[in-house]
Amino acid sequence: MIAEHRAVAALRVFLVVLFGVLVLFQVMSLPGQFAHMARQDPEMAYLRWPATVVSVFWVLCVQVVIVCTWKLLTLVKKDRIFTEVSLKWVDGIVWAIGAGWVVLAGVFLYVGFNANDPGLPLLLFLMSVGVAVLGLLMIVMRALLRQATTLRSDMESVI
Template identity: 35%
Template sequence: MKSHVITALRVVIALALLGSVFVQTVMLTLAWRDIDDIPLAIRIPVIVIFFLEIVALQVIAVCIWKLLGMVRKGTVFSSSAFKYVDIVIGAIFAISALVVSHAIALARLNHLVLGDEVAPGVIALIGGFALVVAGVALVVLVMRALLAQAVRRDAEATAYKSELDEVI
């Protein structure tokens, strides 16, 4: 991968991380104040779920940052890359579970505070989104399997090269 592509991606990740910290510190505080008429039993979980989703995205960004460093050094096809990929997969699955939690919190909010039931279509849309997020985690899991295959092939090629060097 070209150096300028890695640099551009790192700039995007850095800006996203800065934006996420802004959302965690400023926007969630404003949201907390904005929904002060909602009971704490619902308000706390909603804000905590948003906070945890942002943390999971930050974890993913840091792992991708580390993987980009490995790409730059040419060491991405090693076993040390797996820990970062595994963390990304876990974080994506966590986001999927947190999205489901949002659907539950939304249903409780409307039922307890507003006295209305949430339209089934809204919950279905949120559930569908959670399913799509879980699908992204599965795609990354497939990519991990491809990385494992590439690491094995790289090790085989290194072994064949050393055997060939001995023969020569």
């Protein structure tokens, strides 16, 4: 039990650091990077704002996953993880991953049809498969959480 509390505390520290770094990326790094790329390569400058919006959206999806994970950790700490409330936070994670995947698939299709080098489309394909696996894994984990929640509520009603 003590190890679990230490792991939750450590995970929370890392989630705060990750969230802070992501905010810096969202606000400063990504817009600045795409502005710099537009100045360096004027032929591709038309992609500055779409690339900025898509990148900021992906960071936002990760931030939603972080917030939902934080809330789930709170439920773990209070020993309330096997309740209906936890399923809503897992749904938030699934929806964030799904939204990120849909946009990633769109970017993959756009780049795939316009690329003259197979490197970037292959990387985007690999990322698409990885995010799809993560999303499907979360759906399976949600089903397991639902079963555990049902079993716990059944046990509590018996006791």
